[in-house]
Amino acid sequence: MPLDLKELVTSRMGENYDLHHNYLNRTLVKVQRTIGFDKVYARAQGAYLYDMDGKDYLDFLSGYGVFAIGRNHPAAQKAIRDVLEMDLPNMVQMDSALLSGLLAEALVKRLAKQGAPHLNAVFLCNSGTESVEGALKFARCATGRPRIISLNNSYHGLSYGSLSATQNHAFHEGFGPFLPGIAHIDMGDLNALEYELKKGDVAALIMELVQGKGVKFAKDDFYQKAQALCRKYGTLLICDEVQTGLGRTGKWFAFEHWNLEPDIITLAKALSAGYVPSAAFITRRAIYQKIFSTLDRSVIHSTTFGRNNLACASGLAALTILEEENLIDNAARQGAELERRLLEVQKKFDFIKEVRVKGLMCAIEFQEPKSIMGKMGWKLIHSLDKSMFPQLIVTPMLAKHRILTQVAAHNCDIVKILPPLIIGQKEIDRFVTAFEDVISDLKKFPGPVWDLGQNFVKAMKSNDSKEELSATH
Numbered sequence: 001m002p003l004d005l006k007e008l009v010t011s012r013m014g015e016n017y018d019l020h021h022n023y024l025n026r027t028l029v030k031v032q033r034t035i036g037f038d039k040v041y042a043r044a045q046g047a048y049l050y051d052m053d054g055k056d057y058l059d060f061l062s063g064y065g066v067f068a069i070g071r072n073h074p075a076a077q078k079a080i081r082d083v084l085e086m087d088l089p090n091m092v093q094m095d096s097a098l099l100s101g102l103l104a105e106a107l108v109k110r111l112a113k114q115g116a117p118h119l120n121a122v123f124l125c126n127s128g129t130e131s132v133e134g135a136l137k138f139a140r141c142a143t144g145r146p147r148i149i150s151l152n153n154s155y156h157g158l159s160y161g162s163l164s165a166t167q168n169h170a171f172h173e174g175f176g177p178f179l180p181g182i183a184h185i186d187m188g189d190l191n192a193l194e195y196e197l198k199k200g201d202v203a204a205l206i207m208e209l210v211q212g213k214g215v216k217f218a219k220d221d222f223y224q225k226a227q228a229l230c231r232k233y234g235t236l237l238i239c240d241e242v243q244t245g246l247g248r249t250g251k252w253f254a255f256e257h258w259n260l261e262p263d264i265i266t267l268a269k270a271l272s273a274g275y276v277p278s279a280a281f282i283t284r285r286a287i288y289q290k291i292f293s294t295l296d297r298s299v300i301h302s303t304t305f306g307r308n309n310l311a312c313a314s315g316l317a318a319l320t321i322l323e324e325e326n327l328i329d330n331a332a333r334q335g336a337e338l339e340r341r342l343l344e345v346q347k348k349f350d351f352i353k354e355v356r357v358k359g360l361m362c363a364i365e366f367q368e369p370k371s372i373m374g375k376m377g378w379k380l381i382h383s384l385d386k387s388m389f390p391q392l393i394v395t396p397m398l399a400k401h402r403i404l405t406q407v408a409a410h411n412c413d414i415v416k417i418l419p420p421l422i423i424g425q426k427e428i429d430r431f432v433t434a435f436e437d438v439i440s441d442l443k444k445f446p447g448p449v450w451d452l453g454q455n456f457v458k459a460m461k462s463n464d465s466k467e468e469l470s471a472t473h
C-alpha cells in the first residue's frame with residue numbers, strides 16, 4: 001500500500017508520547033510528562049501552536065530560535081513546493097547546482113549590506129554544531145595553529161569539536177576526553193585573553209556575542225578590545241551566530257551591535273525557515289582558499305547533504321521573508337517594548353534580579369526575595385534542586401496561560417524567551433500579563449506553586465537515571 005501520510009497522521013495523532021517512550025528518548029518524555037509539557041500540538045501557524053481541541057498556545061520558544069519567520073509561513077511553503085514541482089536534480093555532488101549558488105550569493109550580499117563585505121566565501125552545511133566544527137577546522141588549517149579559546153558559559157553545540165568549545169559542565173559529564181588545546185576565559189577578562197594569545201599558538205577565539213545560556217553579553221567594549229588583541233596576535237575571530245544571526249537580536253547579525261569584523265561567522269536555526277535543516281559558515285575568501293588550496297583538496301571539507309535544494313530553498317525563503325516583512329526592525333522594536341514592560345514588572349518584585357534583552361532574545365534572572373516567607377520558599381527549593389526555581393515559572397506559564405517559555409540553563413535562576421520575530425503588541429501583552437500573574441503566585445509561600453516544585457523534585461528523584469528536569473538548548 002502506498003504511504004498515505006495524511007491518513008497516518010490523522011489516525012495516530014495522540015500516540016505521540018507513547019511512541020517516543022517506546023522508541024526514542026524516554027527520559028525526555030518523563031521530563032515532559034512531569035512538568036506538564038506533554039501537550040499534543042496538532043497544528044501551528046505564525047506565533048501559535050494549537051492542540052487537538054483547537055486551543056492556542058503562544059510559542060515564545062520558537063523551537064530554540066528556529067522559527068524567526070513564524071511557523072508554516074506560506075511563502076516558505078511555496079518555495080519548498082516549487083522545488084518539488086520543478087523536479088530539480090538534487091545533490092548530484094559533482095556539479096555546481098544553481099540553488100546553493102543563489103543562497104551563497106544572497107548571504108554574501110546581505111553581509112555586504114550589513115557592513116561586512118569581507119565575509120564573501122560560504123560553506124553550506126546542515127546544523128549549528130556542524131557549522132561550528134567547520135569554522136574551527138578552517139581556523140586551525142588557515143593559521144596552522146592548534147589552540148582555540150572560547151568563553152565561559154558558552155554553548156556551541158554537542159558534537160566533539162563544538163562540545164569541547166562549549167564551556168558548560170552539565171554537557172560534558174560522561175563524554176570526555178575532549179579536543180585538546182581549548183582554553184576558556186571569562187567574558188570581560190582581557191588579561192586572561194592576552195595571556196593565552198601571547199603564546200602565539202591560538203588559531204581562533206570563538207564567541208557567542210549574546211550567549212544563549214542566559215542571554216549574557218558584554219556591556220562594555222570587551223568585544224572590540226578582544227578583536228584588537230586577536231588581530232595583534234594573528235588569531236582569527238569566530239562569531240557563533242547560530243542563535244543570534246538573521247535578526248534575532250534586532251540586527252541582521254549580532255556583530256553589528258559592536259561594529260565587529262569577524263573572520264568567520266556561523267549561521268543555522270532561522271536559515272531553515274522552520275522547514276529544512278540549513279546552516280552555513282562564512283569567511284574571507286583568503287581563509288577559504290587556504291583550506292581548498294590545491295585541486296586534490298577540493299573536497300577536503302565536505303558534507304553529503306550540505307547543498308541540497310530543499311535546504312537552499314528554505315534559506316532563500318527565510319532571507320526574503322525576513323527582509324520583505326521588515327522582521328529585523330520589528331524584532332528591535334518589539335524587544336524594546338518587551339524590555340520596557342518587564343522593567344516595570346521588575347519594580348514590583350524584589351526577586352527579579354535582572355532583565356536582559358537584545359532584540360527578541362530575552363532572559364529574566366531571579367534572586368532570593370527579601371520577605372521571610374519568600375526566603376523560606378527560595379531556600380527550600382534550592383536545597384532540593386539547583387535548577388528547579390525557573391521551572392516554577394515555566395510550568396504555570398504553559399499550564400495556566402498556554403505560553404511556551406524555557407529554563408535558560410542548568411543550575412541557574414533564569415527564565416528565557418525567544419519569540420518569533422513576527423510578534424506584535426498583542427503577544428507582548430499576553431506574555432507580560434501572564435508572567436506577572438505567575439510570579440505573583442510565587443509570593444504565596446507556602447502555596448501551590450511551591451508545592452508543585454517539591455512534587456517535581458520527588459518525581460525526579462524517583463527516577464533511577466536521575467535525569468535533569470530542565471530541557472535547555
Ligand code: PMP
Nearest residue numbers: 127128129156157212242243473
Ligand atoms: N551555537 C549556538 C550559539 C547555538 O545556540 C546552538 C544551538 N542552540 C548551536 C551552536 C548548535 O546548533 P545545533 O543544535 O543546530 O547543532
